[in-house]
Amino acid sequence: MALLFSSIAQVCRGFGLQVSAAINAPNQSAVRVLIGTPSVAAPGEGDSDHRLNLFFFRFETSGFDGGILPGDPWLLRMHCLATPFCCDEPPTPAGENDLRIMGELLRHIHENPVSEMTVDGSTFMIQTIFLNLGLDQVNQLWSTQGDTVYRPSVLFELSLAPVLPRKATIPGPLVTGLGVNVRAVRLRPGEGLEGIEALTPVVRPMRPDTASEDWAPALALVNGADGAVLQAVSLQLGSTALADFAPRAWLAGEIGSSVALRWESWEKTTGWQAHGPDDTVAIGSPAIDPEQAPNPADLPATALPFTNRPGQTMLYAVRSYIRAADGAHVSVRSNPVLVNLFKGAP
Helix, strand or coil: CCCCCCHHHHHHHHHHHHHHHHHCCCCCCCEEEEECCHHHHCCCCCCCCEEEEEEEEEEEECCCCCCCCCCCCEEEEEEEEEEEECCCECCECHHHHHHHHHHHHHHHHHHCCEEEEEECCEEEEEEEEEECCCHHHHHHHHCCCCCCCCCCCEEEEEEEEEECCCCCCCCCCCCCCECCCCCCCCCCCCCCHHHCCCECCCCCCECCCCCCCCCCCEEEEEECCCCCEECEEEEECCCHHHHHCCEEEEEECCCCCEEEEEEEEEECCCEEEEEEEEEEEECCECCECHHHCCCHHHCCECCCCCCCCCEEEEEEEEEEEECCCCCCEEEEECCCEEEEEECCCC
């Protein structure tokens, strides 16, 4: 029976597949990329294939895990020793073939310092960092490999590799407003809450720095009914305010850039869930300034995911672009806008 394919094993295999694709060129001798100890990967008598072994031997915490919960992803740093085991291919000796494979591995790491990997359906960015291998460390590592002869090796770190829990922590809802109610009479639970007036956050001017490649759009809602600019609002079910609420998305950034508007709602058993499909809209303003709000009719309309039950919804804009450094597809999110629907006191 096969063992569970853990998240750490998925990262190691994913890196091995990337390395294999990078160093194996068409019309050249194939190189097998193995994961294990050098003593196991070392070719025996009669073996004639080229091998590159990846030995993951050291695991460390990231240093940023002091406040994580048992259900949160745990990020680790993994040290890997890469060792080629090549054979003679006259007129090229095995030692030179070792250096050819090592050179291709170093080229791949240099050209692709950050790679995207999918682990249990989630995408993580894994960085490869070249490390110096001291003589003492070389002796310590190879002294544990029995009679295996030392081969040229390189050491690097993969970070940050995720350890994913079987049961993830469900994040809670967010705060949309604060309210205070002072009474001189002790009340039973649930009584007297209708006197609380929630204070929502003040919307301040926002101007994304579009000169930076990774700029994120800014977002606010403009109520089509009264022109109010909002980043959080609480509305009572069945109220006139909810019936008249006509949200329109005010987006700021590089004018003409396309972004996706995405609604999510918080569910008690599953946490934040997306409501699709996304609406693709174009940014029409370089900045958001509540003192100079546009005409709501000039902004794209967006509908709440639901209005028939209590709950909390969140709207944000997603901008996708191709990073110039490595051609990776990257998505960045705007600030969230919260809409809280609550049931009034009976």
